[in-house]
Amino acid sequence: MTQSATVAQPKAKKNKLSSGFFRFVLTRFLLIIPTVFILVTIVFFVMRATGDPISAALGGRLTPEELQKRIHAAGYDRPLVVQYIDYLNGLLHGDLGTTLTDNQKVITILTRYGAATFELAFLALIVALIVGIGLGRIAARKRDRAADAGIRTFAILCYATPVFFLGLILKLIFAIWMNVLPASGRSSLSSEMEFSRLVSPTGFYIIDALQLGDMSVLVDVLRHAVLPALALGLLTAGVFIRLVRTNVISTYTSGYVEAARSRGVSEKRLLNKHAWKPALIPIITVMGMQIALMLAGAVLTETTFEWKGLGFMLSQYLKARDFVAVQGIVILIAIIVAVVNFIVDVIAALVDPRVRY
16 A cells, blocks of 8 residues: 555656646636737727828828718728727637728738748747857856957847848848848749749748749748848847856856866866756746847838838838738737747746746
């Protein structure tokens, strides 16, 4: 009996940990709903703070009579609360409205240009992680030496430089002076013509180039992506460098690392095995916020490089004062940010079980 109870005890502990983790994941997932609801509400009322969308977009191009007809037909002369309820009802059925300037379904705009933004954000995140984590670890290992000072200066320059200015500098150096990379666009005209032959294009040009099986198209797409990904990625890399450096140094000087050092463990092993994993928790947590900032930075990056994604279209619709389109794009970005933060929370809980409680 005693032996059976002893054997069963670890199993009960394991089940307790599993239930705690799934309870944590469920709670974080359910929090997405009120978060998105609050953001949708704020965006809706802020967009209408200056009046109805039709007057804002077409007020100077229509006669007062025609303008009133358009406002009435769209239902913008109804009470604001009624419009809000109708908008929520449309959201539940996947209807984000129709753009005012080009009469397209907002959901069509999101699906057509969303892939470009996600592709840019993914490539920029790769740049940020490689540069940020790599240089941050070196700076921590070479603490208070010349390499550390140089890396910290580089980090400050990265996150203090506006992304559009950094983009212009990169274009000036690599596209104009050195003439080794294209200055704008997602691909050349010849590659665009090749993509038009695809039966089911994804909108992700790297994936579509792989579908074609044409290496010249893939190389062309990657060459066009280098400068935008660098401009957006280095902005976030600057934050990662300082974050990685600070947290690795903090764990590097902790008691258990000093104990391992006294046993003769090499500095390289101390960094890779003992100091690195505990330093990951705050890095993963902040990563969710940085991805949100990266999506915000995509607006300026896409405009600078004429990268036709959601950020580029958002700037165009803002100029045209098409609040319906702007509202749909902002809501999608808000949903993405909420989901990304949920994923980051789950990863943090997997790395450190203490996060679950």
